[in-house]
Structure formats: structure tokens, C-alpha cells
Amino acid sequence: MPRFGIAIDATKCIGCHSCRVACQNQNGLEFTETFNWIKDKERGKYPSYDKEYVPLQCNHCGNAPCERVCPTGATYTTPEGVVLVNKKTCVGCKYCMEACPYKMRIILHKAGIVVKCRLCIEMVREGGTPACVTTCPTQVRIFGDLDDPNSEISRFIAESGAEPLRKDLGTLPHIYYKRS
Amino acid sequence: MPESAWGWLIVVYLFLAGSGSGAFLAAVYCDLLAPDWSKSLARAGSLVSGPLVTIGTICLVLDLEAGLWEPWRQIYLAKNLSSMIAWGVIILSGFIPVALLYAAALNEITFVGKIARKYIRIIEYVGSALAVATATYTGVLIAVVNGVPFWNTPVMPVLFLASAISTGLAAAMIVAAIIDASTIKTLSNFALGHVIFLAIEALVLMLLVFMSLTRSTEAAISANMLISGVLSPYFWVLVVLLGILIPFILSIVEYYEYGEMPKSLVIGSDLLVLMGGMSLRALIIFSASPPQII
Amino acid sequence: MKKFGMTRRKFLAGAAVGSASLVASSYMSFDAWAATDTVAEDVKVTPTLCDACGNWCAINVYTKGGRIWKATGNPIAGLNKGKVCVKGHAMLHDVYNKDRIKTPLKRVGANRFEPITWEQAYREIGSKLKDIIARDGVQSVFLVQYPEGNEDLTNRFMNALGSNNVFSHASTCFLPRNIGWWLTTGAPKPEQDLENSRHVVFIGRNPAAGLQLRMLVDMAKAKDKGAKYVVVDPRFSEMAAIGHQWIQIKPGTDLALLLALANVMIKENIYQKDFIEKYSVGFDEWASKIDYYTPKWASEKTTIPEKVIVKLAHDMAEAAPSSIIHRGYHGAMGTQYKNSLQLVRAAGCINGLLGSYNQKGGMFNAPKVKLGKLAPEKYPGVPELDMPMSDGSGDPDKYPITPVGLGITQAIPELALAGKLKAGFVYHNNPLRTCPNPARMIEGYRKLDLLVSFDYVLSETASLAHYILPESYYLERDDVVHTNHCYTSKQVAIRQAVIKPLYDTKPMVQILTELAPHCGVGEYFGFTLEEYNRAALAPLNISLEKMKKEGVIDLGGEWKPGEPKFSTPSGKLEIASSILQDLNLPAVPVWEEPLVSPNSKDPYEFRLIHGKQAHLTHARSINQKYLKEITTLNDIARVWIHPERAKALGIKDGECMTISSSVGKGRARAKVTEGIHRDCVFLPSGYGVFAKNLEKAFGFGTSYNDFLPTYFDPVLGHVMANEIIVRVEKTQS
């Protein structure tokens, strides 16, 4: 069984938001609902001024606080390490939204349930690639199997020293970042 | 990135569940220790406890979304025992009937009350355990949340328990003063309870805030919001001054004046405690600040 | 894990089965999140071309249960290489936008319209047009368009009438860029082999927001291989975010930097001598003038430290010939400054010093496809017109090198006010919002006796039109065969309807063929779109059916590095331009001051510069809710200002500023950032819609055009859009 993850090379992100809307379409989300965010961060003064765009989405934590606090068990981890929410049993208590240290969950008020990035699970199980990965013009994201040392993602992580955001929080994310 | 998912309904829930269980404890304490002529506080406490917790729980349910309009989903609510909400559901479903039964027993309401009267001690012991569990649980509920470093500390349940007891006591005293005017003297004895628990609350709150200032950047952001930031006027006025300091002083006066303090001041001081407890929970919820992730 | 190995290309090849239905038996299990997903829905895939901006990327559009769902990029398409940008995804939704025009409309009052039939519209337009032509002559009729795709047919319509007054957005966008490259290399839009470039300098060009997807795909790959990107811009653009070095420059002085770079390369003998000797003319003349433009001189003009300039010249020379200055677009090398033309010329010449023409990682000319034409025996061709346009384009005495067919679009209101233009057609363009000085634009367009728009929403311009003949949305229509995807190889592509028109709208080609007889030029339009397209494809031996099935077809003919070729008068890279010489203009690139400069002593005075954001296209995209949400969520419509300048004016981040120029006044909130030169404020473009019927967009933000006086560059006539001095103050509440 693979363990899916995404490596994000933030040094290549231009903040275009293509990933955001590709994902909204893929998942039938309304314009205010999203599974990914692009945050920018400015540093320094000219000539060493720098601005970086960081794409954010659910980290599919290996030790997911959202899953731990979910009273109904609606949040669960698939054998591939993908954290999902069962639409049929979520009650909308929003405890998971508070628990997620990355604040990567949203509530769909119409459906009354909490949702988040699903790693495009149906597509990837069929051999496809998540929508946010394919659409990115600068190929910021690399999708693949973290357990296969020869996969593109594993090699990228090894070479670039990419790390999860806030590793110290101990949630064991499956999303790795190369930062500037 | 949604900043905060919980709002007023959860605040009210935390407050009512806390003060409801506090009122239960006050009632049991009075029933066990006070002289026979002075049991109106026990009666009042037992009468408010169940309803308060019930209303609180209704707030919690109202805050659900899919679980509200498709109520059958609620059967899943206790499925995952690593979730504090699941434990909350279990504790509350034990505590609410016991609290209601206690009210019936102590006040001999209906034949159920009369039968239950015989087992009053058992109800008191079991109920007290559940009340402590409920009050503590409201703190643990948010203390386990890694998503908000400010909440994520073992001090939180202690604070919530202390606040639950003082607000519960206040609720019981107000009702007691209303149902029985002659009870003011008893209440003066119980003012000592306020003095003690308000003091504990103040100490724990201080501990929480000061520890937060150094614990992590995000906890410090929350703490600063309270002591010097946007929420500081509410914090200093509603929680510290009106919610703790003034009732603390009034309670000391009340205790020494022994039954001489005007009823309106007694009730007023208790109302302030309630308001303070509610504000405290609101401010803790609304000062949540997530980890800085980039 | 075998399944996972299936390539995306194979998947798409399998998926792109034209409009043939493909029922998705998507993987479904209890954990699938949407209950509705468990019902296998009818998913169809149609290859077509996007129309969210002018690139026309090749996309595969998915419908689910007959409703537009999503799009993926066609991996073979030269322009987008499998990608779809944010606008491409978002504009899919706008087929369902309630602001759309649903039937032909006739204006019956200020911003009041009444639905009419196509027949009535054609009849009334035809008879009015004939009257105007009889009274004022056919040159009083004009067309303003976005010249792409259907332009062959719209031009045919105008030429059939006898008018060559065909305007485009060129003079507000790219005119100097095209003319500069054409004068220097003979090709108005040379390509660059970014995938193999080792060092690229961007002069006010921001391909990360003025998106062209293939450039980004190539650059991302090259970056992984070690290519270096240097971004010269007054502000830290999105391109700078992925570049290696940001050189902050005083706006309007890029030409000085380029002259100094040439100075260093020539003085230090680090240019490609072989190339210059063999393939260029005018080097000695330039070299004799270049002495003056020392790095020290340029440093004073540009505010860039001398050693940064020298080092840049060294870095560029070292990576030659896979080292280029990017060819530019709308930025400094577009229509922004009075010296833009000289700037483009200088860039072309420096790329010569780097010897990068037709080299791996250098500049090249994309292979071209020659499409077939309708048989003239059956369908008479239109008469050739050989005369200047009414605005002076092509007129030896006015704008001799501004091409007829591009025109100077901000001249239209002036010409209308002077009584020279009486009737206009507006296609795929919104001059009222995209041209300078809207008050003047409105005044001029109001003066017209007949204005016909083909818009699909009531844009600013459409709101003034007498008649609107609504074109179908791009997802609802077929268009002509298209060759824009030629990049490193020859490609043809086609747009086709993904769904049936939702309302009473028609494809442009059909509107033209139906309108033509009423205007007296029916004989030139006796064909259908299908016949037109079949004739276009005939020489390529491709059937229309195959074309539609595949969306994009690659015809090979790949570009290979080799001997450079220039189609200039001399057949060489013209460092000294014979054409400019004949016009008594400087033959080699020399310094020219910008038109205006802010007074550096006045704390309130700034130059107003603008630029694109990746998620917005010109004037219409901000009406799209998914796109507008990106702006509001990230609060990115703010105007950038340097912290020290802001402080001097008492302006804090997020506070409201009042900005005024000689022609306009507006408000914007401040983004106080180190990422901008202190001499200017930066206004992101795409906002300031004043068309009341565009509900989402109306009244949101402001546009640089609101502050820009109507200028005409003396050589080309373009707008000089960054030559604006504004006064910035804290808004007093």
C-alpha cells in the first residue's frame, strides 16, 4: 500500500491561485469554499527584500489531531494515509476545525459538514494526479508515494531537504515544503 | 483559513454546563452540612442544576449543523472515545438525569421524588462525581486542542472547575434568595465559598495568562489580546473587575456582616459572578489564535 | 501500484474522445465523501480553446450531467503544455452568470435596453449603416476588436464595406514591443527558448502574472536545471518571487540600464564578436555612442548601484548565447513609456551582443502554419485597401510605422468628436474601460450615430451601444481554426461548443454572415463556418472531424537551433535601423527621457505604475465571483507604497489614500511594502468597473486609466500608460 503525500516547492510558487480554483471545480465547491490557500510572507529590506508564496492545504497528518477529536469517527485515515471526512456521519460539531493546528478545515454550511482537501482520492486511486498538482504552471507540487524511496516525491524530499510545516507540532504531516 | 469555528453557542454551553454542575455541588454541600432550618440553598441548587446543564446541552446540539437537521446522525456522537466530545456526551447523559432526579428527590416532587428521596445519599455521591466530571470536562474539551496553543494547557480544566463552582454557587444563591427571604443568613455562610473559589479562579487565571506569555508565540498572542490587545477592555472590566474583584470584596463583607447585607447587594454580587464566568469563557474562546504555520 | 503508473498523457488521450460520451465509473466506496457521487453521472469531455484571456489555451472541458464541470489542459498544446490557469478554471462558471445578455438588445434610453429579434436588429443596423456610409463616407465606419481567432472574418467584413479602420487594443498594450522587435529582427514577436535558457533578464515583464503558461512551464523546468532569472522592476513582482535576483529600478529608466549593460559588454569586449560581425549592421555606430552610457551614468538615472549593473552585464555575457533579455509584453517594453520603443530596440541589440538568436536557450521564430483560404471562384475575396487609417496609422506623415489593422484605439473618441468617425462595431473589446481617461472616451463614443456591440455582458462599452448582438459564450460556440499554438512546432487548434447556447445568442461567424447581406456585402459572406474551416484545413490534409476530435493537432516541423535569419531590410540584425534612419529618428538605441517625472522634493508626488495579477484579465474578470474572491480574501486590490514615503504622509498599512492626477481622482487602500521603489505607487489592474450591470464587479477598486490623460506617443501613438504623475494623500474622513 502506498503512502500518499505531496511535496511543495514554495520557491517556485507565483501565487497565481490556479490550484485553488482547479480544486474548487474538481470538488464542486462554491467560490467562498476552498481546500487551499496561498499565503505570502515578506522579509527584509531591499536589496535583501524577499517575498514568498506558500500554498497551504490539509497536511494529511499521520497523527491527525482532527481525527483524534472527531466524536463520530467521521474523520478517518485511509490505508494510503489520506485523511478523509465521511460525509454521512459528520455532525458538524466543528471540534476538528478547532483541533487542526493548520486550520485547514472548513464547514460547508449548506451540507452542514466539515470538509477539507481530500487528496483527490478517487482520482489518485485510479492512477491519476490531484487537480492542484496537474494544473500548477510552475509545477510547485509533486504528488506520489512517500514510502517508495525511488518515487519522484521521495527523491525530491531527500535532495531538497523539504520538511513539513511546523514539524514540532508532531502531527506527522504528509505534505513537505521546500522553502526559500 | 477559517480563524475560529466556535462561537457564542459553545460559549453559552461551556458556561451553563459549568455553572449547572457547580450548582449541583453547592446543593450537595449545603444538604450535607447546613442545619435543617437552612436548606433552601440546597433546594435552589438542585432545582437549577439540571435545567442549566440541559439548556447548555441544547446549545451544543444547536451548534451542530448536519447533526441538527439530521438528528439520527447524533447516534455516532460517542463513537470515538479519544474525542472529548464523545466523553462529554457520556458524562452529560449520566449527569443530566441524575441532576434532575436529585431536584425531584430533594424537593419531593412527584412520587419519583419520594422514592428517590430514600436513595438521596447515593444520588449525591454519584451526582457529585458526575458534576465534577462535567465541570472539568468543559475545560479538558478545549485543553486538548492543539489547534489553539493558548487553550492547550492542563491549567485550563482547573480554571474551568474553579469557575464552575463559583458560578454554580452564585446561581444557587440567587435562586435561594428569591425562593426564601429568610435564608440570607445561610447565604452569608456560603459567601465564604465565593471568597475561596474566586481566589482560586483569580490565581489560576493569573497562572494561565503569565504562563501563556512565555509558553509559545501563539499562546502569547492570545494572552496579549486579553491583557493589552483588542479584548483587554472586556477582560479587565468584565472578568477581572466586575467578575472577580468586586464580588470577592462583596463576599468578604457579606461574610462578616452575617445576614445584614441588603438582599439586592447579595443578588447583585452573585449576578456579577455569573456575568464574569460567562465573559471568561467567551474571552477564552474568542482569543484563540492558531499556530503560525509559515 | 501498477495502476498508478499509468501516465497522464495516456489517460487524457483516452479521455479526449471528442464529444463522444464517456460514462465515468468513478471509484466509489462508502468513504467517498459525496453521497451524490455514488450515482455514476454522465461525464463528457470536449477539447476546445479557452477564452478567459487572449492566449486561447487548449483545454479539455468536462461536463457532468450536461453542466460545465471542470477543465484540464491539453498536454500537447504549445501554448499551455497541459496547464490551465486560474482564470481558465474560473471563467468556466461564467457561462451561468446571470449578468449575461440573453437576446439581441436595442438601447431605448440611458442604460435601458429592450429585447429585439435578430432579424429586426440586422435590418435596423443595415439601414442605419448604409445611411451613414452614404452621408459620411465609408471611412467613418470603424471596428475595434481584440484581434484574434475570428479577426480574419471581422476584417473581411470591414474591408468588404470598404473601410480599413480596424482598431485593436495594441496601442494600450504591446505596440512598441512589436514594432521594436520588428525593426530590429524583422519579426514582431520572436519567441524565446526558455526551457534551455541559462540566464534570463526580465525588464518590467512579469510572466508570472501576465500569464503565458508555456513560459512558466519552461521556466520552472529550466530553474530546476539551474537557469538564473533576474527581474528588473520597480516593484517585487510575482516573477521576482521565483527569480534569483530582484533589481529595483526607478520606473521609466530601464533604457538607461540597458545602454549601460551594452556599454560594459562592448567596453570589456565580452560580447559575441562572431555573431555581431556576421549577422548585424550598425554595431560601430552604436559602439561609438555607447561610451557615454557608463554604469555610473546609468546608476544615477536608475538608482541601481553601479556594481550591480556591471555584475549583471558579466553574468549575462557569461551565459551567452543561452542568455537573453525577455522580449517583453505590456510592461516597460509595452505601451508604458515614451522611451519604450528605444528600450525594445536596445533589448533586441543586447540579445545580439549575447549572440542568442536562433541558439539553444535564445531567441527564435516559431514555425508557422499556412492555412488554406476559401476558393475565390466560389467565394469572392474582398478588395484590397491601400490607405492609411483615419487615426494616421500607416500615414507617412503621421504614424508611418504603426500598422493598419492595429491602430491607435484611444484616438477613436477624438476622431468621433471631430466628426470623422460615425459608426462603430465593438468586438471582444471594451475600450471604455481599457483606454485612458474614461470621461473623454464616454464623450467620444456617445457622439457616434451607430454603435454595435457583440458583447456577452453589458460591459461599459456595450452599455453605450445602440444595438447588442450577443455572441455565444466561448463554451457554447464554434470558432475558426487557430494557429496560435505554434511554438517550437507547428500546431493547429480549434474551438468548439461544449454545450448548446443557453440563450438566444450566436457564434460571431454566424452573426457576421447573417448581418452582411443587410449591410450590402452579402456576396462576400456566402459561406458557413464549416466551409471556412474545411478550406483552412484542406492544405494540411486534416479533416474537420479529426480536428474537432483532437482539439489540437501537432504537425511537427520542430524548430531547431542553427543559423540566425532576420527578415529586416538588410537581412541582418539591425542595430542601426534603416527604417528609423529614413524617418529621421535615432537609428541606434540612445537615451531618451521619459515624458514626465515626479518631483522628488514633493512628498505627495509619485509616478503611478500598474501591472497585472495572475487571476485577472483586463476589465471583465473581476465580475467573476471565484476570481473576485481571491482579491477580497487576500486583500490584493490595495495600492503599494514604500514605507518611508507612506510614513511621511502619515499613511499606515490598510489605510485609505486619495489619489489624484490631472484627469482623475480616486481612492484606494494602502499596502505599505518594502517591495516597491520609493518614486512610485503601484496599482494592480483589473479593477474599477463602472458598468452598472456587472453586479459583482461594479464599483470595486479603481483603474490606472482613471488617472491617465489621453496621450499619443509621437512615433507610434501609443498611450504611454505609466507616464502619470499623481498626488497621494491620506484620505481625510
Ligand code: SF4
Ligand atoms: S492538517 Fe489539519 S485537517 Fe489535515 S490531517 Fe492535519 S490536523 Fe487534520
Ligand code: SF4
Ligand atoms: S489534492 Fe485535490 S482536494 Fe486536495 S487541494 Fe489538491 S485538488 Fe484539492
Ligand code: SF4
Ligand atoms: S498553481 Fe502553483 S504557482 Fe499557482 S498558486 Fe498554486 S502552487 Fe502557486
